[in-house]
Amino acid sequence: MPEAAFHMAAPALPMAADGPALLSARGLCFDAGGKRLIDGVDIDIRPGRRTVVMGANGAGKSLLLRLLHGLIRPTAGEVLWQGRPLDREGRLAQAMVFQRPVLLRRSVLANLRFALSVRGLPGPERRAREAEAMERSRLGDLAGRPARVLSGGEQQRLAVVRALACAPGLLFLDEPTASLDPGSTHAIEQLVGDAHESGVAIVLVTHDTGQARRLGDDLVFLHGGRVVETGRAADVLGAPRSEAARAWLEGRLDLGSPSASRA
Amino acid sequence: MESFWRILGEAVGLILAWDSDLIEIVGLSLRVTLSAVAISCLIGLPLGAMVGAFRFPGRTAVIVMLNSLMGLPPVVVGLIAYLMLSAAGPLGPLELLYTPAAMIIAQTILVTPIVAALSRQVVEDCYREYAEQFDSLGVGPFDRVAALLWDARYSLLTVALAGFGRAVAEVGAVIIVGGNINHVTRVMTTTIALETSKGNLELALALGVVLLAIAVAVNGAVMTLRASAVRMAYA
Structure with missing residues (x-):
């Protein structure tokens, strides 16, 4: 069973x-x-x-x-x-990742920050989670890039780590x-x-x-x-x-x- | 034809000479128009975003009303503003009639529905894409509106531009509530109308050239900004 x-x-x-x-x-x-x-x-x-x-x-x-x-x-x-x-x-x-990643018209980091800030996380915790997510996704070098110019794989990786950053x-x-x-x-x-x-x-x-x-x-x-x-x-x-x-x-x-x- | 070129030459001479009357009129026009557009954006953008993002009873009626108000005749707006601001009107004690403030109020009434209606459409298109993700992330109503306005900011610049175009070219409302008083409420459009009727075509044409130049400059700046935003996938 x-x-x-x-x-x-x-x-x-x-x-x-x-x-x-x-x-x-x-x-x-x-x-x-x-x-x-x-x-x-x-x-x-x-x-x-x-x-x-x-x-x-x-x-x-x-x-x-x-x-x-x-x-x-x-x-x-x-x-x-x-x-x-x-x-x-x-x-x-819960969190959900869609087939076509829905990313805001912002940078990679700003997409993460938005998801965490709407949950009202205090600054230090939010920054710690952002750093962890950037490391986990291996998108750190692209933190300042507009999210919507990333490749399909990078966009989906960002969508997944954004969802996971919300614990x-x-x-x-x-x-x-x-x-x-x-x-x-x-x-x-x-x-x-x-x-x-x-x-x-x-x-x-x-x-x-x-x-x-x-x-x-x-x-x-x-x-x-x-x-x-x-x-x-x-x-x-x-x-x-x-x-x-x-x-x-x-x-x-x-x-x-x-x-x-x-x- | 010869007289047109002569008048145009004299008009350009006035501009190049930095004629004090011309500068004063252009300055007041920009002050009134930019103030009206700014106030309209403060009211119209959140209003449009809320109508675009939220479902509520009577929403369709609100959209129909906003769309209809986009075509408000300026003289009717001027008349309504006049009745409100005149001594016997509800805002009479403020003594705003025949002041630039009255002109700003009239233009705000004209431009706000344009900003609200166009931003509603822009935000609704953006929201269609974001809605499920916002629901999933638990984004509250205030954050939703703020995020939509921010993410649609480059498209909304075009909305503000439409409002600017309407306001800067408007003559009917401002002439009623401003009175076209020399050195007080005389703006480009009202001066063009007045000076043309007086036969002072040089000043009228000079103002016309400035008005066109401003419209081209503002449009060019906004389009350049938007094009760079599109390249960066922010628009």
Whole structure:
């Protein structure tokens, strides 16, 4: 039984059992344009675990992350942070990195400073965190450069260290290496690995099965807005039980109907 | 045609001679216009940023109103300002009518909606990009507006420039509340109108040349600044 488990209404899916969850979703649904885009998702994310979310484009991965992070209100269901409804305080204990890094029209250092100053950190602590983040990101030489002229990899590295500088308990990463070369991907994975070693829980959306193997403790597979399979990442990737996950891993183009895909 | 070139030559002579009347009029024009634009920016930029960044009931109505007020006829603004500032008006006791302050007030009324409406659009475009990141970082309302205004600063310079263009070329409102009094409230546009009607075309044309030169200089400076900001990916 994985330490972090994801479950939904379907009894076939493994249920969380070990320890209190950091973040939970219960019966999470989201509708838009008359369509149900997220359908009854139940998830428990436990402290310090790395969770990979996979699925085809349009499966609802990014939407699920936004719902879990409280950026979007669910149509039904609820998100709990440490057992209580997710509020601003809970969201501030999390951080999110988007697929396309959202950087302010400022220097590298000013981007970091902004994220820390809006949290009201006192000057000495803020400066210490800035210095640590600059060192960790290896962007120190570029501190005064406008952030938006950096390369794609550097921009994403800045986005990740900016998120980590806020000392989150949980970091959401929405396809952070989707358009990066192997070197830049490695740098991002190192940052994520370091964060995990320091105790940060990770929820990572990726299409890259290699990355899922490298970074995932647990895996949740979404199809048509539903969780169709969960388990340890190695198990799901090695021997998927759901038809959709199997089709995905075999590289088939048609993953079938969501309702027929639950493992 | 010959007379145009003669008048233009005399006008240039007035400018080169640093004619004291001309300098006084240009100085007052700039004082009134820059003051009005500065006050309009102080009011209009945060107002536009708030409307651009926040969702609230009646927001669409506010946007429609701001956009409509961009086309305020100057003479109507002058008349309203006149009624407010005249002895019988609510601001009569301040005794501002026929002073540069009255002209600043009238131009501020004209320019503020332009600044607010255009900055709303600029900020909204910027906010569309930043909104989720701000939510994720937990940026509060004040910090949000401040950050948007700062990050959109080079685009907002163009907004201020639009306000400056409207104010510096305006004649209807300032002539009503200023009265075009010599050495007191005479500015470039009102002087051009007056001197043309009197047949003193040299001074009128000299002022016209200065007005154009100021407009070109200010536009050039702003565009240069903006171009360098674009190169640095700050715009």
